[in-house]
Amino acid sequence: MSFWQLRNQFYDLICFNVNQVYAWKPDFEKNNLTRWVKQNLLVKLRNSWYSFPDYLKTPNIQNFVSNKIYSPSYVSLHSALAFYGIIPEAIVQTTAVSSLKKANFENVFGSFSYQQILPGLMFGNEQKTFLNKYSLLFATPEKAILDLLYLYPQYNSEQEIIELRFDEEFMQNDLNVEHLNEFTEKFQSKVLRNRVNLLLKIHDLC
Missing domain, CATH: 1.10.10 (Arc Repressor Mutant, subunit A)
Structure with missing residues (x-):
C-alpha cells in the first residue's frame, strides 16, 4: 500500500x-x-x-489534537481561561481535563497536559465548531474556573486568587454567576465552595 x-x-x-x-x-x-x-x-x-x-x-489545531489523542477529555484550565480572555497570559501548553489518569505528551504540534478528574465531574463542557465541519469539547468559562480552583490546591487564599488576575470586565459582564454556583454544588466540595466564595467576594459578585 x-x-x-x-x-x-x-x-x-x-x-x-x-x-x-x-x-x-x-x-x-x-x-x-x-x-x-x-x-x-x-x-x-x-x-x-x-x-x-x-x-x-492550522489555527487552534492544538485544541482539536488534544481532544483526539486522549479521550475522554476536554480543553479546560489555563488554555480555556486564556481563550475566553479571563487570564492575560499566553499559554504555550494545551491544558485539558480527563477522567483518565494524568498524562503529558509532546509532539511537533505542541505540549499537551491532562489533569485527572472524577468521571462524575466531566460536565460543564460544550462542543465548539472547528474548521466549519469538526467539533471539539471545550469547558465553559465557569467550568474552566472551577476546574482550576478544584485541581490546583495552591489557590486557597484571597491573595492567591487575586494573583490569578482574572479579567475584571469579563467577571462583571460575562461570567454567569448562576452557572458557576450550580456547577460548584455538583462538586460537593466544601473546599471548592470556600474558594468560589472568595473569588466572588474579590470581584464584588456576592
Missing part, C-alpha cells in the same frame, strides 16, 4: 490511529508508519496516533 492511499483515506480526519488503519486494511504493515514519519510524510502525535504535517499551521 502506498502513502497516498493512506493519505486519501485519513487526511480529512486530521488525526487517526493505528486501529482505524487496521479496520480499513487488516493486513497493513505498521512499519510503514515509522518509515513515513522519518520521511516527514506523517507526524507522530503519541503512541498509535498520527497526523499530517500540512495541518501544523
